[in-house]
Ligand SMILES: O=c1ccn([C@@H]2O[C@H](COP(=O)(O)OP(=O)(O)O)[C@@H](O)[C@H]2O)c(=O)[nH]1
């Protein structure tokens with residue numbers, strides 16, 4: 001309680017700036033250093049009532065590509081991309097609040113896949129950028145996030161934004177995040193059975209907003225959409241790929257091209273002579289997921305929130321509207337995968353990987369996690385104009401640890 005009061009006094013000195021109605025506004029800056037891009041989220045909160053949680057008022061969001069891991073050999077250049085995003089925060093946050101506004105960067109799978117040495121060099125350069133900024137730099141402000149937190153914090157974000165973490169009747173929803181290099185599944189088990197049947201390292205207790213949630217969560221490294229492309233091509237974790245050609249039945253027959261990921265250049269192409277289409281392609285992607293993921297019985301029939309690449313590919317194939325999102329069944333992804341893979345020439349103008357991506361998403365959902373054909377997926381990018389990203393959960397967690405909220 002005392003923490004809360006102290007914090008409140010910090011932000012609303014009763015005898016100062018009485019005209020400024022916004023004196024109870026504060027900010028939090030969270031960077032998401034993902035495998036395919038770096039993003040800044042500047043959140044604005046308003047403490048309307050000292051007895052209640054601060055309210056989230058808005059978000060400023062900007063992103064750059066590629067991600068930090070593409071600068072594995074030029075850490076200073078990588079940090080420069082962070083600096084340019086941070087300059088936005090200088091404009092967005094009023095100067096008198098700079099010193100009280102925390103700035104944190106958490107890196108995900110892209111940096112997890114780099115060597116320790118290269119990852120640390122990048123993080124060190126970013127830390128310097130933060131130290132030179134006028135913002136509050138907490139301890140551990142620049143780090144690689146543990147995969148289990150990535151899932152949990154996204155779950156917190158979605159359930160907070162949909163109002164499931166306040167009040168009596170909490171009907172939380174599970175979340176599915178498909179990144180470039182890793183993928184996360186998180187839900188609150190309802191059945192005792194699930195807790196019994198689940199390996200211990202898939203269960204984590206997490207405290208937020210005065211409640212403790214015992215969550216099922218796991219991050220599968222190497223199962224993000226782009227890593228899965230490499231795995232399908234047989235090029236993931238290859239020591240030397242110099243000039244080697246990787247072919248797949250999921251790609252247009254005549255295609256031959258180059259692709260850059262994680263600082264490595266890959267040559268890839270279609271099965272010039274052999275088969276192409278959904279059937280052979282599905283067998284290829286199946287090899288990537290089959291038997292590799294834990295399948296909790298409980299999720300088969302329950303609906304999930306899905307975002308990131310689930311959302312992007314559903315938009316690309318007109319399954320949902322970019323602005324609105326929508327509700328899909330697992331089998332909608334399969335139907336689209338068949339349509340695209342069996343008519344690759346018609347989808348030539350789109351990404352050459354569209355067939356492979358849709359086939360992989362289908363295989364991941366059905367054979368990986370064990371969802372039913374009719375399992376419902378709520379595809380969502382924003383709720384009340386706030387991005388459904390783990391960064392909001394991470395910011396609440398940060399404010400909590402700084403004693404700025406409880
Ligand atoms: O604020 C964000 C951050 C990421 N993404 C999506 O996340 C995917 C990329 O994943 P990321 O680069 O974060 O890879 P990770 O490090 O999570 O594997 C793409 O679909 C992005 O559109 C998004 O929609 N909003």
Ligand SMILES: [Ca+2]
Pocket residue numbers: 034035108179180308
């Ligand atoms: Ca991500």
